[in-house]
Amino acid sequence: MPVPELPEVEVSRMGVSAHLDGRVISNIVVRTPKLRWDIPTSQLQSLIGHQIVRVSRRAKYLVIETAGGDIIIHLGMSGSLRVIDKDVALKKHDHVDIAVGNKVLRLNDPRRFGAVLFSDIDTAHAVFAKLGPEPLTDDFNSGHLIAKCAKRKAAIKLVIMDNPVVVGVGNIYANEALFLSGIHPQTPANQVTKKQLKSLTTVIKEVLAAAIKQGGTTLKDFSQTDGKPGYFAQSLYVYGRGGQKCLKCESTLEEVKLGQRASVFCPQCQRKRMCSKVINNLISYDG
Ligand SMILES: [Zn+2]
Secondary structure (H helix, E strand, C coil), X not given: CCCCCHHXXXXXXXXXXXXXXXXXXXXXXXXXXXXCCECCHHHHHCCCCCEEEEEEEXXXXXXXXXCCEEEEEECCCCCEEEEEECCCCCCCCEEEEXXXXXXXXXXXXXXXXXXXXXXXXXXXXXXXXXCCCCCCXXXXXXXXHHHHHCCCCXXXXXXXXXXXXXXXXXXXXXXXXXXXXXXXXXXXXXXXXXXXHHHHHHXXXXXXXXXXXXXXXXXXXXXXXXCCCCCCCCCCCCCCCCCCECCCCCCECEEEXXXXXEEEECCCCCCCCCCHHHHHHHHHHHC
C-alpha cells in the first residue's frame, strides 16, 4: 500500500465531504490517545452539536470545518477513512470515530503516523505555518518555481518535494513529472533551464489532476465497509518500474536513492544536464 499522496487525500476529501457537509456532529470517540501526536480529545468533543460547514484540504491535511473550530486529519503513512453505519463492528487499528447521526467517519491507521488535531477558528494551526502554494492553484506557477530553484543546488527532485516550495508533490508524482518533463532527478535545481521548469510546472499540475480524476471514478465505493477507499490503479511511466523498459524509448529504466526515496528515471529521456564549466573542461581535454 503506497503512502497516501495528494490525489488520494483529495479523493478522500470528496468522498467524506459528500457524507458530512451540512451534518451535525453527534459524537466523537477517541480510542487511541496518541497517533503521531497526542489527540486533543476534549477539544474535539467540544465540537459535538456543531454543524459541519465543509470538508476542505490544505496540502495533505483534511479540514472538517465547523463554526466552533476545525478537526484536522492527516492520513500519515497508512491511514484511511471510511464512512459507515455507526453499528459496523470495529476493526483493528480503528482509532477515531466522528459520528453524524447514524453514520460514522472512521479513521483506521495501522502504523499510527497519522494525526487528528483541533484548531480554533481564530488562529491557523502550526502545521500549516510553513506550507508553500497548492500545486493546482495559480499561486504555483513557473515564475514561482524558477525563483525557488534559482539559488538551490539540491537535486530538483528534492526541491519539488519540499513543502515550502510547493505542497503535495510526493514521491510517485515527482518521479512521473520529472520523466514527462525530460529532467534527470539528480540535476541541481539551479541548473534546470527556465524552459524545463515551465514544462515541469505544467506537468506537475497535469499528473496530479489526472490522478484525482482517475481516483474520482472509484468514488462510488467510498462508503463500502471493506477495502480501502480512495486508492486506484494508476498508469505510471517510471514509478515502481526500475529495471523495466522505458515506455517511450525502450531503454532500461534506472533507479537511484534520493533523500532515501527511490527515484526511477530513463537515462535516454532524462539526460543529465552538464553545467557549462564541465562542458568547457571536456572541450579542453578534447582539444
Ligand atoms: Zn526513455
